[in-house]
Amino acid sequence: MKKTLAAVAVFLSATAAQAEYPEKPIEVIVGYSAGGGTDVMARTVAQFLEKELGDGASVVVKNMPGAGGQIGFTEVAKAAPDGYTLGTFNLPAALALTKDRDADYKVNSFTYLANFVEDPNTVVVAASSEFQSLGELLDAAKAEPGAITVGLSSLGGNDHFSANMIAAASGAEFTLVPFKGASMARTAIMGGHVAAGTMALSQTTSFGDDLRVLAVLADERSPFSPDVPTAKELGLDVEMSSLRGIVGPAGMDQAVAERLRAALSAVNENPEFQKMMADQGNPMVFMVGDDFAATSAAQDSVAAKIWEETPWK
Amino acid sequence: MYNDLLHALPNVFALTNFIAVVIGVIAGIVVGAMPGLSATMAISVLVPFTFGLEPLVALGLMAGIYNGAMYGGAIPAVLLRIPGTPAAVATTFDGYPMAQRGEGGFALQVAVVSSSIGGIASAFALMLLAPPLSRVTLLFGPSEVFWVAVFGLASIIFLLGGNPVKGLISACFGVFVSVIGSDPIFGNDRFTFGRLEMLDGINIVILLVGLYALPPVIDLLETPLKTDGVNSSKLGTESIWKALPRMKSYWKTWLRGSLIGIWIGILPGAGGSMAAFMSYNEARRTSKTPETWGEGEPEGVAAAEVANNADTASALIPALTLGIPGTAVAAVMLGGLLVHGLQPGPMLFRDNPDIVFGFMWQFLFGAILLVLLGGSLATNSFARLLNLPRPLLGAVIIVLMLIGVYTIHGRMFDVYLMLGFGAIGWVMDRLKFPLPPVVLGLILGGFAEENLRLALRIGRGDPMILFQNTTSLILVALTIAVIVGPTLKRRYFDSRMKM
Known part of the structure; x- marks a missing residue:
């Protein structure tokens, strides 16, 4: 009862x-x-x-x-x-x-x-960078393992995971540089202090003149930047x-x-x-x-x- | 671009937008003047509320608060030797001795005029030079920023004078405090004793309030009947128009301090206190009477206050153009911009010129308003506080400190931490250990470590990365000059004496 x-x-x-x-x-x-x-x-x-x-x-x-x-x-x-x-x-x-x-x-x-x-991650370099495509960047990273520095917003975040997944999928080796936040990483890329970055797409959209996005780590192209190929199109099955x-x-x-x-x-x-x-x-x-x-x-x-x-x- | 600047002007004078700046300046002075409450805190409390406000009203409030607080911090620094904000530490050096001589009123007037001049210079830098100056920021990568921090630490230890051994010990304590929390690269916990509250490190305000505010308050409570024998309760205020001519000779200090403040502002991370210290050091080094500094030299107040306001607007240059704030306050203001859908970056100036340039004008008017509002109104009303019975004053300050520290993260843990630092500060004060190197050790120590480690990662462990470009080498040369300069100068004079 x-x-x-x-x-x-x-x-x-x-x-x-x-x-x-x-x-x-x-x-x-x-x-x-x-x-x-x-x-x-x-x-x-x-x-x-x-x-x-x-x-x-x-x-x-x-x-x-x-x-x-x-x-x-x-x-x-x-x-x-x-x-x-x-x-x-x-x-x-x-x-x-x-x-x-x-x-x-x-x-x-x-x-x-x-x-x-x-917000998909990207592979991005400075607009003045010698690397015009993801392939060129990865070739350089394979030719001399660790020579390509990659700026991240932190360790243990999506930027870091992206870099690791690209390294694993392509066999390239990067030197990871974890800054304090995406803006610091972006500034270091723009200033040429690191070679590339893996920041989220939304972090790149306001800086179209200063940055070159080489790939988007999504299963399809983003409406925010329809000209940028996905990593998958470029032969790397990486999404982050x-x-x-x-x-x-x-x-x-x-x-x-x-x-x-x-x-x-x-x-x-x-x-x-x-x-x-x-x-x-x-x-x-x-x-x-x-x-x-x-x-x-x-x-x-x-x-x-x-x-x-x-x-x- | 300059067209846009003029185009944005009429909007700034819309009644509500203008009132926002006025209210902001007054609120900023009050907040800055209260030990434990800082501009960073005031603006972070404000940010959620601005969600429903018009952008220029919200930004006007913030611009006003920032300018007002940078001066407001000088009020208790001068009257009680308690810096109201971290940036006002250098103001205590000469401001408090002046107040003890009965010249507190003049010290505050020097402070308000200097603050205003620094703020105006900074606002012009922001309005006219933001895009080119943001290119300068790009030159500073981890290795360059590391050298800036080393240069800052070296100039503080070697130029601040006093007993260098005690100074060094104090600085080491500050650097030690900067190590607490998760390490900047891997996030390993250091000296956190498993407390989540310690993971982000020690907030500068907690340290500052504990070290600087508690010992003087204990003094106030210890001496209920003593009127400390000197004239610090008399201000000796005179009309600002009479005081202004006495400041004519400070123009060089103002110019130098403004440039230093603007430069420190565009570098990410260092902020107002470093600007004030460097300006103070430089002004003393070039002074004809360096021995009067620290004993109540009004020019010392001018040097510190001009620089800590000169980095306000310039700290927004990297914030607006690159998304990296130059100071903690600028970081919070960036949040305020984001709330209104204003994304930092070059597009900001193209997409929202009326708001961005209006915001810059508000900085300029905030700085100008400072003289009018801070000059008579605030100075007179705050000075009345000094007529309160000392134990009552002490009790009021303790309450403010507790509330201020509690509101940073809304937790009692920080309050206990602050009281712990207070005990350390009291002992250091009694043993005559200087406190400023602790504050700078905390600010610059963490800054130096993080950037050194980033630089070494970029160089894959090769320390030569630190000497690889011109900017770094210039900073290294400056650092060496700061360390050996005074000794060489003395040698040179000695040898001339012998001849």
């Missing part, structure tokens, strides 16, 4: 939660400081999500920068799965952190809601990108998770939202629920493999 009552109570409160959700402000935790690319995405999504949830819903972005995003990711993973704490999720960065240190979360510590941005989406803690109530997924899908379909994201230079690839979770699992095994073969610390 007691058990039945308890079950009824749980059922009632669950339906109540579903009916009234959200009854208090929803927090979106961003593991980086205000004004970064991830933060701007979170704020843009939050603004539209409020409208979609309707009924005076409030979505508040909270920045918890530190430890390369780890503090924020941990906060989300450990939060109560009641739908009131969500977070931004960066792939492969968030999962790379679980390989090179003892993080308090894993790939399955999250409920995957929706991914918005997928950085993804940004929204997750919640694992074990969220199904009904609440579905409500959020529906709302986030509606956000994505809003042309006004699409325009804002495009103005911010974000290449969009929308994935919801299981698709997003599958992508995350795939990224997790890529990170694990690279960590196993070429540990970076």
